[in-house]
Amino acid sequence: MKRPTRLICISAAILTAACPTLAQQTEPIKRTPLQRFEVPQTSYETIIGLAELAPDVNVGRHTHPGPESGYVIEGGFELLVDGEAPRQISAGESYLVPAMIVHDAKTGPNGAKVIATYLVPDGKPTSSPAN
Template identity: 35%
Template structure:
């Protein structure tokens, strides 16, 4: 059996880690993904995907990367965003962040549900998220 932490780490890729062409990917327990927009560009070979991500209380999204830029805005809740080589950022309503392509990062949700609006500008046809080991 998988522990909740390991399952969540694998599950985040299913939650937001769909291959860019597969909008019907299964969403795991604890995370709900709603794609609000998907368009080609801004340059050939890339697409921009906008997503509302609802995260249940105390869920941990383990370390992962994206094949492009992730820009987000916290709508509700409180969580901790860890990004390799950066201080932990506390996300609360009104907070925003940008993560560079292929940069390992993780999210630990607080005691209340969190809602995030995330824009990914990523290489088309690649998995949106790939799990990685925690940085040392």
């Protein structure tokens, strides 16, 4: 390996080790769909997914057309639901946000990993931004 290339590789390795957040995901939220199915004898579907929230991010104010429930696998976040006091949700805890209620979530330095379940009327988006 030539000296300049070797120096760049060593510098990159040191920087990555010294700043582990550089090696982490760059997306604020990584969503992985796990399951989607129709609710029998209704016009609703259930959507279950894994959400991986990066450290120190705000999800953004939004609503869902049906209820959202979730279980925190790792880390935690502050749940900000309009009309309610902020709540800290930690690993091992669950939450529920009613349909059409504006809410947001803010992670801390460890981020969060959440299994989320949405009950959505057929043909509606899972979420919509709110002002």
